[in-house]
Amino acid sequence: MEKTVGVLGGGQLGRMLVEAANLLDIRVNFLDAAGSSAKQVSNHDGHVEGSFKDAESIRKLAAKSDVVTVEIEHVDTKILEEIADKVDVQPSWKTIRTIQDKYLQKEHLQKHGVATAQSLPLAEPTIAELEKASASLGLPLMLKSRREAYDGRGNFPVKSKDDFKAALEALGGNKDLYAEKWANFKIELAVMVVKTKDQVLSFPTVETIHENSICKLTYAPARGVSSAVNKKAQALARDAVGCFWGKGVFGVEMFLLEGDQLLINEIAPRPHNSGHYTIEACPVSQYEAHLRAILDLPLHAEDLQLREPSIMLNILGGDSPDSHLQFAREAIKQRRTKIHLYGKGAARKGRKMGHITVCAPTMSEAESIMQPMIDYVDKDKPKSTPSKAPQPQPLVAVVMGSDSDLPVLQPGLAILRKFNIPYTTRITSAHRTPSWMAEYASNASSTSIKCIIAAAGGAAHLPGMTAAYTPLPVIGVPVKPTIGDGTDSLLSICNMPKGVPVATVSVNNSINAALLAARILGASDMGVRQRVEQYMADSEAEVREKDRKLDDMGADSYAAKFLAKK
Incomplete structure (x- = not known):
């Protein structure tokens, strides 16, 4: 170039x-x-x-x-x-000047109608000014330095008036302070945004986990966040960046509050820690996107899409000068792990020395690969209470119209467990809880769920109604009712109108439903596909063994010895 x-x-x-x-x-x-x-x-x-x-x-x-x-x-x-x-x-000096003063950054965003936490500047770093701010914003609040603050430095949570003196002392007599209304968030999110000469594009919404105010983990896409919130977060991030001058990549951090309200926390006018995952997980990384933007080179929205789920873990310096190298030696043993070391020499406690990224067909698999490395970095940290390992996110939702359908589904659930496929079971009646059924089915595609098994008897509307509300594949299991042989349930599920497909197995055959779900997942998850292939090989071996015994023993002896037991 x-x-x-x-x-x-x-x-x-x-x-x-x-x-x-x-x-x-x-x-x-x-x-x-x-x-x-x-x-x-x-x-x-x-x-x-x-x-x-x-x-x-x-x-x-x-x-x-x-x-x-x-x-x-x-x-x-x-x-x-x-x-x-x-x-x-690039970006413009005006943008950098505005953003580097965090209070001016917030003022600028609010002026352009971008949601962010309410803030007030302190005329001077005194208890009297803090009292004024707390009277207006309420307690708790965050006291922040307007400049030169990052990775938690320059921030102090003020929970009560007893914290006023400690907060001012902690910020070192900094004259440029501001108070920010407390954001009681449930998740911290981030979106990398690319501003070019004629468009504003965004990478996926990611979840960030912080420890001691330093980003520890990034999950792409954000876990447990609906598609509506994902789109809303990206739109908010684009609006925020769009009101600044110049071109380049911007890191937008935000809070997700109760009620799915979003607030911008901070913006960085440059590539950002929360975007490291893009190197492996996206066709164009945040770094290449920054170069393309500032040099007016072509960039397309699909260049920023996620290839597959990804987790990034920061490598922070530990107690020994080579702690980051020790960690890298452990990480390289894991499959699907990409290691980035920054060439900073001897490690210092808490300093960012590198990062690792794991990409996998599913977030569940990425989490299982990453967990040993999280355990490794946490092994010497004190724990006040024993912590449970995070449960894998479900890939299959098994829904039923009534708990009376659960015994029919148990053999299929055993297959899912055998294949190590995480699942969730729910009761969502198409007739008795239609609103709940519609809500659950509508939101399923924005979660980790990749496939739905729906069991129903009688009129058996649940599989079809579920399929009407979700783009995910739905597998119907007709359940034999108290009266009749289940044919009416089978035909009800099979006879869906054009445009609303439901894969249907035979009456009470939850095993085939689970096997079909496994094959659907196996199309993009090699681990699941290998387990399906092993199941097929085991089934063939079992039948061949029966054939051998039948041939050796003859029909009468075989029937007397084996079939009589059934």
């Missing part, structure tokens, strides 16, 4: 940016210390040695570059404003 990119900062984000740039033959110049993470993997004479806050060093970088961007927002925007007359600065 013809244009050269200059980057203020050369840490791990720059390292992953230049790895993406190398694939496209894009020249990247870094302004940072010699031997920084990014410079280690980009060997040429265009780099600038020095601080990314030093004005003269920034001017040197600009003189060697066609486009200047940032790896971190804590830069001198006055110099960026100055060089913008001579070189393309």
Whole structure:
């Protein structure tokens, strides 16, 4: 590519940016210390040695570059404003200046109608000002530094008036503080957004798990979040980024409150920790997307879609200087695991030294692969109460119109357990709880569920009505009623109108329903497919063994010995 990119900062984000740039033959110049993470993997004479806050060093970088961007927002925007007359600065210095002051960031978002927590600036860092803020916002609240805050630094939860003095002392006498209304969130979400010259696109909504205010895990897609919330979160993130100036990738963190209300927490005008998963999980990573955006190269919405579920785990420095290397040696033993080390030398406690990513056909499989590595990093942490291993998310929903159908379903459930397929069982009567049935079926596709088995007797409307409300495959199990042989139930499920298909097994045959569900999952999950293949091989071996015995013993002896027992 013809244009050269200059980057203020050369840490791990720059390292992953230049790895993406190398694939496209894009020249990247870094302004940072010699031997920084990014410079280690980009060997040429265009780099600038020095601080990314030093004005003269920034001017040197600009003189060697066609486009200047940032790896971190804590830069001198006055110099960026100055060089913008001579070189393309992306995103705009105005955006970086607004975002680096977190209170101004919130004001800007609210001005443009983007939902974010209510905030008030403190005229001075005093208890009197905190009292004013708490009178307006209520308690608890968060006291925050307006600048230079990240990974929890610069934040202090104020739960009562007893915390006022401690909060002011903890923030080190910082004069630029603001108070933020407490957000009682149930999940923290994040969306990476790409702003190009003519469009605003978004990666999937992800769930982020924080520990000590540092992102520990990212789950893509977000677990237990409906498709409606997923779309709403992406739309909110695009609206938030759309009201700023310039081009590039933005990390948008948000809170999901009760009632599925969403609030923007913070925005980063650069690639972000919550987007590391995109390197393996998406056709175009956040780093390549940033380059494409600032260089006006083609980018399509489908480039940002998820190939398969993904989990990212940060590698933080531990007690020993080589703790990150010890972890990497453990992680490399696991299948489907991609390791990224940042080249930072000896580990420091809590410092981000790398990350690992696991991608798998299902979130359940990704979780099972990642769990030993989570256990490894948590092994020395004190636990106040024993914690249970997280339960795998269900892939099959088994629904029934009445609990009287459960005995018929038990053999099929045994098959699902045999194949290690997580499932959930629910009662959703098409006649007695029609609203609940419709709600459950409508929301199933936005969860981990990939297939639904629906059992019903009599009029047997449940499978068909379930299929009418979901795009997922539905397998109907006709249940033999008290009166009759179940033929009416079978025909009711089979005779669906065109456009609403329901796969139907024979009366009371939940085993075939479970086997069909396994085959559906096996189309995209090699682990399940292998278990289906093993089941088929075992069934063949069983029949062949019976054939051998029948041939050896003769029909009369075989019948007397084996068939009489049945």
